[in-house]
Amino acid sequence: MQAPDPFENFLGYHLRRLSVAVMSDLTAALAPLGLKPAEASILYLLKSQPGLTQSEIGKLLGIQRANMAPLIAGLMRRGLVERRSVDGRSQALKLTPAGEKLRAAAWAANAAHESRIFAPLTAPARENLITQLRTLWQPHANN
Amino acid sequence: MQAPDPFENFLGYHLRRLSVAVMSDLTAALAPLGLKPAEASILYLLKSQPGLTQSEIGKLLGIQRANMAPLIAGLMRRGLVERRSVDGRSQALKLTPAGEKLRAAAWAANAAHESRIFAPLTAPARENLITQLRTLWQPHANN
DNA sequence: CATGATTGCTATTGCATATAGCAAATTTAA
């Protein structure tokens, strides 16, 4: 507490600093593809779970309905995602061929970014870190 | 990659989700004191290193000069921080008695928040996690 | 002394998140 660094023992501080640095690097890595991190994660999700509605995507990613609307609109405008009406309200989403192509490129850029940032950790340390982080955030996801 | 959760192996994703959850909880914990996380961290820093200028605080916290100005102005307006001119340009900052009182309350709220969030981890696991996070972000701090 | 750097600041922008509210459609329950 009298130490020059009062944040020494605050996990939240280090978490925040790292998260900001990582997001900044990821944003730069995806920028050449014209994608923001949130958009890329939507493409990833639609690859593995085609047919999700935008509300479902929002719940999975922790993005609210109101904020999903312009995100999906942007992806549709660029021809990366297409809709199919399920009923009068909801619409199933899936990647277009262009969307799948861009998703693959984003995935590769994302993997390269991860290697760059987390190089200081051994593979087992990374696995362990992922497990710890997931254990900590999942109880707070309101899905 | 075909798994239902494409983020399984992306450290950045879990980092982000946890950081958002933690910041949300911390913001709520500090709100009754009328402090935002960034303001509280400035108070912490001025407790352990009184006399810092706002530019120095910015470098330590990763906040730019332009964004420090309104933050410090707000703390001064509330009588939590006071200035002493070092020279015609820079001014040394320190906590007022009211500022120190509020800092102590914020510190306690922050510690309680940390206990709540990181309860699932053992003490050694927390220490290890902090070390890993710091190792990862410090190379990216441009100070 | 002159040039360059530093400090604090304003103005503005972008982005992610949050709430409130709405209309249409669907589900449920009386």
Added chain:
DNA sequence: TTAAATTTGCTATATGCAATAGCAATCATG
């Protein structure tokens, strides 16, 4: 089966944080 509650997609709007550009005053250096 009709009425009430819920769901979906959406608009509008507000906030917090970060980023850039630029400015005037001050200080440091050659």
